[in-house]
Amino acid sequence: MSALSLSCRVCGTEHPLEAVGTCSRCFGPLDPVYDWDRLRASVTRERLAAGPQSLWRYADLLPVDAPEEPRLAPGLTPLVPAPRLAEELGVRELWLKLDTANPTHSFKDRVVAVAARKAQELGLTTLSCSSTGNLAGAVAARAAAEGMDAAVFVPADLEPEKLASAAAYGPTIYAVDGHYDHCSRLSVELSFELPWGFVNVNLRSYYAEGSKTLAYELAEQLGWRAPDVVAIPIASGALFHKVGQGFAELRSLALLDGPAPRQVGGQAEGCEPVATAFREGAPVTPVRPDSIARSLAIGNPADGDFAVATARETGGSIHSVAEDAVGENMALLARTTGVFGETATGVTLGALRAAVDAGEVGRDDRVVLLVTGDGLKTLGPVSFTFAPVHIAADADAFLDDVLEAA
Numbered sequence: 001m002s003a004l005s006l007s008c009r010v011c012g013t014e015h016p017l018e019a020v021g022t023c024s025r026c027f028g029p030l031d032p033v034y035d036w037d038r039l040r041a042s043v044t045r046e047r048l049a050a051g052p053q054s055l056w057r058y059a060d061l062l063p064v065d066a067p068e069e070p071r072l073a074p075g076l077t078p079l080v081p082a083p084r085l086a087e088e089l090g091v092r093e094l095w096l097k098l099d100t101a102n103p104t105h106s107f108k109d110r111v112v113a114v115a116a117r118k119a120q121e122l123g124l125t126t127l128s129c130s131s132t133g134n135l136a137g138a139v140a141a142r143a144a145a146e147g148m149d150a151a152v153f154v155p156a157d158l159e160p161e162k163l164a165s166a167a168a169y170g171p172t173i174y175a176v177d178g179h180y181d182h183c184s185r186l187s188v189e190l191s192f193e194l195p196w197g198f199v200n201v202n203l204r205s206y207y208a209e210g211s212k213t214l215a216y217e218l219a220e221q222l223g224w225r226a227p228d229v230v231a232i233p234i235a236s237g238a239l240f241h242k243v244g245q246g247f248a249e250l251r252s253l254a255l256l257d258g259p260a261p262r263q264v265g266g267q268a269e270g271c272e273p274v275a276t277a278f279r280e281g282a283p284v285t286p287v288r289p290d291s292i293a294r295s296l297a298i299g300n301p302a303d304g305d306f307a308v309a310t311a312r313e314t315g316g317s318i319h320s321v322a323e324d325a326v327g328e329n330m331a332l333l334a335r336t337t338g339v340f341g342e343t344a345t346g347v348t349l350g351a352l353r354a355a356v357d358a359g360e361v362g363r364d365d366r367v368v369l370l371v372t373g374d375g376l377k378t379l380g381p382v383s384f385t386f387a388p389v390h391i392a393a394d395a396d397a398f399l400d401d402v403l404e405a406a
Contacts, residue, residue: 001018004033004034006020006205008023008025009030010029011026012081019119020205029205029302029303031208032063034063039061040254043061043255048216052066055114059211060154061216065117069406072141074110075109075187077101086367088352097167097340098371106342107385109211110210110214111199112139113142115199115207124196126148126149127150130153130183130184132158132295132296135152136154136166139152139171140166151172154183155176156178172260181286181299209242212243215245215246218230224257226261227367228261229263229355231265231369232265233265233344233370234265236301237296237304238303240307243263257358264311264319265318266320266321266350267296268322269322269323270291270292271296273287275318278318284308286299293346296347316360318351319350319351321347321351325350327343327383329386331344345372345373348369
């Protein structure tokens with residue numbers, strides 16, 4: 001393992017590689033520190049290409065040791081062209097990164113795999129989290145695969161499809177009266193009292209690193225050249241920030257040809273603290289979530305200010321998407337590509353459309369849209385598309401109607 005310690009992103013205070021969620025000095029987020037000199041001497045494109053067909057091919061760039069026998073390994077998900085949607089948007093080249101191909105059909109399998117591996121290294125036997133749905137399923141599935149216990153905290157009014165799919169893996173589900181931020185606060189308090197691995201609290205430093213593998217995979221799948229633009233949903237802001245970090249690391253290792261991509265982020269209007277901060281040039285201010293995009297509805301995003309900084313550093317942008325446009329974008333993606341993404345993807349596509357309309361994404365740009373979750377988990381916003389044509393069980397009558405309509 002090439003990680004040496006944890007370092008506060010704000011004040012630089014060093015911490016050991018343990019289950020510690022925030023800096024003991026200033027409460028800032030902690031990031032793993034790596035032996036970059038050793039990595040520059042050892043990590044090559046050829047070495048990575050020879051690795052496992054999963055995110056564990058990038059184990060040298062992660063803060064844990066790869067498991068000897070990986071179980072239910074996520075990552076290395078498909079990158080597929082979307083020419084019809086590209087034409088609809090007015091861009092030359094558009095690709096979809098399908099993290100719906102992960103074991104529980106969302107990108108959360110990446111981050112949980114890394115956090116769970118650290119939990120095992122620390123001797124923890126229970127995985128836990130606060131979740132808006134996808135993370136609960138990823139934690140429950142990972143615990144089932146590894147023979148660990150799982151306990152997840154979710155808002156009581158979460159979409160039933162997400163709760164049912166998580167429950168199938170056998171976790172204890174605690175339905176909390178309140179929204180996600182209540183669940184998060186409860187998890188933080190309990191992390192000081194229970195010997196559990198809370199993947200997005202005391203294991204967050206390791207968990208967040210799993211998101212970097214999206215950048216690594218995009219670069220490798222595109223022949224070690226980054227796209228011009230990557231469109232990414234924003235909830236806590238960690239995914240957006242860590243994708244940027246991943247591309248930066250590849251450049252520092254001389255593995256990436258050309259510049260890093262511009263990053264376009266999106267939030268739904270019912271929970272847009274990061275988009276508002278970007279638009280107004282101000283720090284992120286917490287809000288009360290009220291959005292159809294439940295997987296993004298974090299009113300007090302821990303990495304929101306870092307997401308804003310990433311957008312500015314990469315020459316990107318962050319956009320708000322109208323609530324009533326989320327389902328329309330989900331349907332647009334489905335009917336032009338055959339890919340059904342959840343509400344978060346509807347927001348991401350809405351943000352990309354806004355960036356194109358604003359001239360921030362040009363006709364000649366190569367663009368990647370992250371499809372971070374499966375639409376089968378959030379059917380409600382596209383219910384308007386269900387309009388069957390009722391007919392009699394009579395072939396002659398059907399043919400007469402078809403010919404008449406023609």
